[in-house]
Amino acid sequence: MSAFRHTLMGRLLADPLAVFAMAIIALLVVSALLADVIAPHDPSAMNLADRFASPSATYWMGTDNLGRDTFSRLLQGGRIALYVALTAVSIAGLIGLILGMLAGFGPRWLDNALLFFFDTLRAYPTIILALALAALMPRGLGTVIIVVVITSFAEYGRVVRTQTLSLKNAEFILAERAMGASFARIVFHHILPNVLGPFFILAAMNLPVVITIEAGMSFLGIGVPPGTPSWGATLKDGFDYIRTTPWILLSGGLPLILATLGFTFLGEALRDQLDPRLRKTR
């Protein structure tokens, strides 16, 4: 028991902010996974007789302009949001991890070239890039994921490169080299474990950003196709009819707020626990 308290999970569970964050995330994940079971209505079922219904025992969050149950659509939308977020962050993170370590550990010219590449991508406004890519590619989740990956992997690359550079000439690495350790051993046994901490913090912090990008693209009509239940599409529907049925917009915003809070708090808690400087000050 005492040993568990010193593990990362043990330390997180001792942090009220982390517990709150994990509870929110668990709620979102479970509701998304069990959306088909929990949803009281078919999220795509149109019922024009009941459109714009107020929140009630039948429709917990009311209905939209086609009489579809908003709560059921938000549950399904959560599945899409988490799928896009986890997939995009994983791919972007992996690309960033590889390129970042190459930049940090490779020759100077490669570092300079990759750095230039990272900074060019980071300088480009996300939404403009998303609009440009969406115009060239077919609409769908794949496009959303590609947009997010392209706009975010450079950030991981930057962080990983910085960490790698700081470790590259550390004494224990030099000692390993002097003893004839292979490149792979140095990277996988020493560099990688040390960059994973900041990497996961960044990933956790980025998840709500990705969810917001997906919602934003769907809101602008360049995300998931119409009819697909997504948080952004619900926000768009709510915006179109905000004067008569504000609850659609409010309902669509609620899971976004929860997801943002949950992942941001988790990221902060992870940072507190994984960054030795911050741990000493607590």
Added chain:
Amino acid sequence: MTNDISKRLFPTTTRRQLLAGAAALGTASLFPVVAWADGGRLNVRAYLEPDDYDPLDASGFLEELLYGCIYRKLIQYVPGDQWDWQLDLAESIEQSSPTTIAFTLKPGQMWSDGFGEITAEDVKFSLERHMVDENNSRIRPDLGTFTHVEVTGTHSGIIHMERPFAPIWTIALPYLAGTIICKEAVEAAGGKITTAIPPAVCGPYRVVEHRLGERWVLERNPDFSGEPADFERVDLVVIVDESAAEIAKEAGDVDFTSIGPASVARLGDNPPDGSRLQVHPALFYHWVGLNVQNPKFADERVRMAIMHAIDVPSIVQAAFFDVAEPATGIIAPGLIGHRPETIIPPQADFARARALLDEAGIDRLEINIDVLNTVIHTTAAQVMQATMAQAGIDLSISVHESGSFWSLGVAADGERWQDLELTIKRFSMTPDPYYATAWFVTEQIGDWNWEQFSNEEFDRLHDEALSETDPAQRDEMYRRMQDLMEESGGYRFITHGVTANLFADSIVPATRPDGLPLVQFFRRA
């Protein structure tokens, strides 16, 4: 201390001066109202942005909104509830024979910017350039059988037609194709008006600034030869989304805008304070088009299955909030050629659709629909998606912004036009049925005829009807043409919709009978 501050702030102010100052401030606050009454500024919402000021590139009412302010025609529509025309540049104009129209221009009508008087040569140049193939005029069909203008004097001429052309008085002359531009200025500009500001105008307003994607700023044209415009300045404010336009109206950013069916249903008889709402039956036609040349739809049973699976009343209810009626064709009630009913009932028949697919040996049919990113058309597509699934048809929806959407079916803009499947579109309309059918003849394939509908009888009837002068006969011909369209399995007619205008009660708008604004005739209340 207090006295010191007071003295510093109002070093020489007495109580009487303070009262006088307050009175002056109060009076000054009235100045905006006085300024409005003395000339005023009008802000009108434009739903899209024309490419340029050249009628060759015009496509519909979005250009007419601007052109009507800066250019003139021989005759113009009369604002009001009846379709009629009035003299504009013409002092007199009459049908001198079935194929000729003689006109005389009012003398002393001037072009702006020193381009002199408007002459019959300008009329000849303006109309004939639409007939030149190299000019690629998109509104050439508006001119029908027109061939040329014979100039008989500085102010007089004769319009010649190959054959009688019934719509010349209702479409060709008072609408886009009848727009008169300055020959000398256009030729000096290289034959096309692509300049940031038109080189010469003759309408009641002139363009002083175009802020791309935002607005046109027009000012009263000092060279205008008619009765001066009522407003000193008119801004045509580009707001694509109708909800946003309504918010802009309520915020006072625009004085006149059309609003969507959802708002009509919500506002009803209670428009916001200081505003009025007018609802007009529209001539537009919304329809679901199917590319009949797409190999996926080669089997007529598949096309008919799709048509039977589209539930028009549901679309009208969901997207148009029941403020409009299902359409029976492309020609609205009250016009020659309006059909009382469709061949395929507006209500979907899922069992029939399913049976047709079974006969065609199709279990599940996956198709795509391309729509413009408007609330109405995306809602309509979603209704179709939900209902067509009952017949075993999986509909995916592709939404496009305006520029991308309107190039989908155009051959000159790429290869996509051949692969189109379904689309939802809305076309504007004039009070003659010729204007409706002109876009669906064979030669329009690759331009406006996205369904790639090609029917010899249709083409022949269209050609004959434009010269037919017996209204009863024309009525019969246009009804038959719509039957042919529907029988092809390429068209499911949705509605003509309504045009609802929300405007400040400080203005008196002027509209055509279908509710579209004639800004050049707007007045202050």
